[in-house]
Amino acid sequence: MKKKVTEDHPKKERKVTSGPIRDKERTKARMIAAVGKVIQKKGYHALNGPNIALECGLNKALIWNYFGGLDQLVEAYLTQKDFWQIGDKGVLEQMISNPNDIDVALVNELLKSQLNTFLKDKTKQKIIHWGLGEKTKALKNIADRREVLGEELFKHFDPKFENSETDIRATLALLVSGIYYLALQAKSTGSTFCGIDINTEEGKTRIEKTVEKILKQAFADID
Structure with missing residues (x-):
């Protein structure tokens, strides 16, 4: 029934x-x-x-x-694959929403994630190569949005380093671009750079430790 x-x-x-x-x-x-x-x-x-x-x-x-x-x-695809807009978003959002939490450990975590992501993700590697070799509207729009996000972060970084001898923008520019190049070069050619092979765990660890050391020196100026 x-x-x-x-x-x-x-x-x-x-x-x-x-x-x-x-x-x-x-x-x-x-x-x-x-x-x-x-x-x-x-x-x-x-x-x-x-x-x-x-x-x-x-x-x-x-x-x-x-x-x-x-x-x-x-552009819709590139947005989904862009590390700075999607990857490790939790760390970026924490920096923007809680600027007092910004410290060496948090920035180091972000850059370490960038290195590991670009060593592993072949599609992201190809997108960076593409951006270096061609000028397209989609790539420019992604780069512009990345800069807008960067300015949101630097709004909180700049006051911290206002009375410091460290140029934090230049420091991070060199670190971020260096990570891009090392990852792309290692995966494109399989060769070493300055005798360091970051395709190996030992080589990657050397880079990670040096990035952390540079960040500690930069943040030491504001302690």
């Missing part, structure tokens, strides 16, 4: 797993993922409508319907 649905036992609503909005978001996610697959398989020079459509099995017209164009689709 079927149970009668009463006010005390209302019928449960079925969870909606499909529909125009959900289907659109799934389709957009497939297209964004396809950008990464094309980069991995063929390189960023192969990023065009037909290749992306072929990779995700969808009509290339959807690129313009859902994103407004190829540049916007590529």
Whole structure:
């Protein structure tokens, strides 16, 4: 005998797993993922409508319907892969929302994460190579947003070092760019740099310890 649905036992609503909005978001996610697959398989020079459509099995017209164009689709992918906007976001948010927590350990944790991420993530390596070799609207927009985030951080760094002899912006610029180059060079050529092989745990540890030492010297000026 079927149970009668009463006010005390209302019928449960079925969870909606499909529909125009959900289907659109799934389709957009497939297209964004396809950008990464094309980069991995063929390189960023192969990023065009037909290749992306072929990779995700969808009509290339959807690129313009859902994103407004190829540049916007590529930018959506780059945003998802950008370390400074996505990777280790917890540390960045902690710095911005709790500036009093900014210390050597927190900054060192962020740079250590940057090094390990770019040593492991081949797609991020290719994106940095791409940014160094070409000028595109999508890459510029990502770089500009990265700088906006950087300024948010430096709003809290600058007052700490106001009366210090340490130029914290220049110090971090050298450390961040140095980490980029060491990681890319090690993975692109497999060679050493100054006799240090950061493809090995011993070499990577030497770099990490030196970065931490430089940061400690910089922050010692404000103690």
